[in-house]
Amino acid sequence: MKIGLVGLPLSGKTTFFNLLTGAGAATSTYAGQRQSHIGVARVPDARVDFLSELFRPEKTTYAQIQVLDIPGLTRGGGAAEFAGPVRDADAIVVILRGFTNPAADISEEPCPVKDLDEVMAELIITDLAVIERRLERLQKGKKAGNALPGEEEVLKAAKEALERERPVISLGLSPEERLPLKNYGLYTDKPFLIVLNTHEEGLRGGCAPGQEELTAYANARNLPFLVVCAKLEEEIEQLPPEERADFLADLGVSEPGVARLARAAYAHLDLISYFTVGSDEVKAWTIRRGTTAKQAAGKIHSDLERGFIRAEVVSYEDMVREKSFARLKEKGLLRLEGKDYVVQDGDIMNFRFNV
Numbered sequence: 029m030k031i032g033l034v035g036l037p038l039s040g041k042t043t044f045f046n047l048l049t050g051a052g053a054a055t056s057t058y059a060g061q062r063q064s065h066i067g068v069a070r071v072p073d074a075r076v077d078f079l080s081e082l083f084r085p086e087k088t089t090y091a092q093i094q095v096l097d098i099p100g101l102t103r104g105g106g107a108a109e110f111a112g113p114v115r116d117a118d119a120i121v122v123i124l125r126g127f128t129n130p131a132a133d134i135s136e137e138p139c140p141v142k143d144l145d146e147v148m149a150e151l152i153i154t155d156l157a158v159i160e161r162r163l164e165r166l167q168k169g170k171k172a173g174n175a176l177p178g179e180e181e182v183l184k185a186a187k188e189a190l191e192r193e194r195p196v197i198s199l200g201l202s203p204e205e206r207l208p209l210k211n212y213g214l215y216t217d218k219p220f221l222i223v224l225n226t227h228e229e230g231l232r233g234g235c236a237p238g239q240e241e242l243t244a245y246a247n248a249r250n251l252p253f254l255v256v257c258a259k260l261e262e263e264i265e266q267l268p269p270e271e272r273a274d275f276l277a278d279l280g281v282s283e284p285g286v287a288r289l290a291r292a293a294y295a296h297l298d299l300i301s302y303f304t305v306g307s308d309e310v311k312a313w314t315i316r317r318g319t320t321a322k323q324a325a326g327k328i329h330s331d332l333e334r335g336f337i338r339a340e341v342v343s344y345e346d347m348v349r350e351k352s353f354a355r356l357k358e359k360g361l362l363r364l365e366g367k368d369y370v371v372q373d374g375d376i377m378n379f380r381f382n383v
């Protein structure tokens with residue numbers, strides 16, 4: 029999974045990027061700095077911890093999220109110029125400022141709903157330009173031969189939504205209807221998550237400036253919404269592991285920021301994890317809910333999908349209870365499933381294949 033962090037200048041994108049990835053990238057001290065970063069966030073998962081304890085593998089691999097951090101967008105500033113790398117992201121995370129920081133010359137009162145509207149407006153304008161250009165070409169007939177089935181209809185529907193200042197995703201298109209849009213890497217066609225980056229007291233008291241208004245706004249649009257204190261949480265991440273939990277609890281959060289974001293993103297994007305285990309490696313694999321055993325095997329290697337015979341499946345809960353494959357077998361809890369089996373969150377899978 030790949031996510032793109034977008035937001036107005038100095039909203040704390042790079043600070044949040046550092047919180048997610050531990051990359052320690054330099055943050056901005058004035059508006060107009062144009063730093064982009066790419067990094068990887070490890071998705072904490074207590075189930076992987078448990079399986080790793082149990083199997084003592086040489087290597088433990090958590091699920092990963094690739095994170096893109098781009099410069100701040102400004103109204104009319106041309107999202108296209110900076111946001112390009114985000115075009116192929118699976119989701120967009122909008123970082124909204126909920127703090128003031130006079131030291132960094134950020135003293136204006138936070139206004140997250142207004143900022144969100146501004147970011148959305150910029151992305152909408154950028155998408156609209158792409159669609160209008162394509163429609164023009166199609167209508168001139170120059171490239172009509174290249175039009176995909178249903179392309180013109182879906183482009184028109186998208187254009188109409190954007191003109192009403194609604195993101196393309198609000199159309200609720202089916203995967204088939206969306207297909208012709210794929211090549212354009214539209215921004216507003218992606219799922220959105222909202223992150224309010226607040227000051228310490230805001231996180232503790234649940235009353236960051238603008239939070240109430242933003243909550244209503246996000247709920248009305250069914251947008252997942254997270255509150256973080258990126259700067260402080262990032263500082264907490266620098267502490268020895270045994271000290272972190274206390275500081276987080278003091279802030280009023282139960283999990284690190286990366287875990288909260290991953291939880292929201294997995295739920296919103298309908299993602300689940302399955303696991304492979306062994307003495308060599310315990311590994312989490314990310315798939316969409318509804319993925320079949322055969323498709324899931326293809327995540328690991330195309331040979332496994334091509335030569336798929338059967339999957340041996342154990343549920344995570346059964347593994348926690350029985351703690352060994354031998355006992356699971358004895359109790360009939362090791363299942364053999366065929367190619368159409370729909371993989372469940374937490375399944376421990378072993379694929380039998382033949383190529």
Ligand SMILES: Nc1nc2c(ncn2[C@@H]2O[C@H](COP(=O)(O)OP(=O)(O)OP(=O)(O)O)[C@@H](O)[C@H]2O)c(=O)[nH]1
Pocket residue numbers: 035036037038039040041042043044054055056057058059060061062063098099100101127128129132134225226227256257258259260
């Ligand atoms: N007080 C406070 N300051 C923050 C917080 N998050 C970021 N900052 C500060 O705000 C300034 C900008 O942070 P960045 O993370 O660089 O913001 P950005 O959105 O990446 O900025 P651009 O990339 O230039 O658009 C830095 O001085 C940060 O230390 C926060 O949660 N609280």
Ligand SMILES: [Mg+2]
Pocket residue numbers: 041042043055056063097098099100
């Ligand atoms: Mg930045």
